[in-house]
Amino acid sequence: AQSVTQLGSHVSVSEGALVLLRCNYSSSVPPYLFWYVQYPNQGLQLLLKYTSAATLVKGINGFEAEFKKSETSFHLTKPSAHMSDAAEYFCAVSEGSGNTGKLIFGQGTTLQVKP
Amino acid sequence: SQTIHQWPATLVQPVGSPLSLECTVEGTSNPNLYWYRQAAGRGLQLLFYSVGIGQISSEVPQNLSASRPQDRQFILSSKKLLLSDSGFYLCAWRGRGRETQYFGPGTRLLVL
Numbered sequence: 001a002q003s004v005t006q007l008g009s010h011v012s013v014s015e016g017a018l019v020l021l022r023c024n025y026s027s028s029v030p031p032y033l034f035w036y037v038q039y040p041n042q043g044l045q046l047l048l049k050y051t052s053a054a055t056l057v058k059g060i061n062g063f064e065a066e067f068k069k070s071e072t073s074f075h076l077t078k079p080s081a082h083m084s085d086a087a088e089y090f091c092a093v094s095e096g097s098g099n100t101g102k103l104i105f106g107q108g109t110t111l112q113v114k115p
Numbered sequence: 116s117q118t119i120h121q122w123p124a125t126l127v128q129p130v131g132s133p134l135s136l137e138c139t140v141e142g143t144s145n146p147n148l149y150w151y152r153q154a155a156g157r158g159l160q161l162l163f164y165s166v167g168i169g170q171i172s173s174e175v176p177q178n179l180s181a182s183r184p185q186d187r188q189f190i191l192s193s194k195k196l197l198l199s200d201s202g203f204y205l206c207a208w209r210g211r212g213r214e215t216q217y218f219g220p221g222t223r224l225l226v227l
Binding site: 036042101106 | 147157203207209214223
């Protein structure tokens with residue numbers, strides 16, 4: 001069975017500092033991996049995805065993530081945090097583009113950006 | 116382009132009352148559709164998914180049910196709400212044969 005673990009339910013950084021949000025996954029098949037962002041009282045917005053192409057994936061708003069099979073990780077990074085990055089971030093794994101396409105989500109990480 | 120709508124945006128209901136939340140998708144055909152619940156301080160829990168009209172799969176036993184009367188319409192219902200049904204309900208769609216789910220704006224449900 002697939003699973004996702006996000007290390008750290010809350011991460012706090014200063015504006016301009018590096019953002020690192022950790023995600024480890026478990027999957028018996030080559031996974032598709034996703035990062036979504038959720039602002040208060042809104043739906044989830046796709047930040048980026050890995051679908052077995054390049055292992056370093058660039059997304060919106062300056063975020064990127066690297067798929068490391070040996071470490072079963074898909075950590076999200078941004079070189080310089082902005083106040084507008086404060087939100088909740090979810091990592092998710094999928095069994096692929098198969099018929100159901102179900103996503104398994106991590107518990108989420110709340111990012112706080114301090115001025 | 117594709118868009119997904121959910122309504123109502125916010126709902127306050129008494130315990131024991133019925134529920135109907137609606138989700139519609141525009142700009143695509145034959146999508147997979149999903150209902151998630153997000154309880155306060157918790158992650159997303161998949162409740163139901165549908166791969167076609169009238170085809171509903173339930174992921175967890177609960178007080179809720181889902182229906183898909185039309186290709187791009189997905190409805191979440193309950194005959195009698197419980198306090199534990201409070202939460203943020205999200206609908207999502209995925210194109211057939213594609214890998215990404217796209218989410219609606221959500222419905223905030225408070226059961227009192």
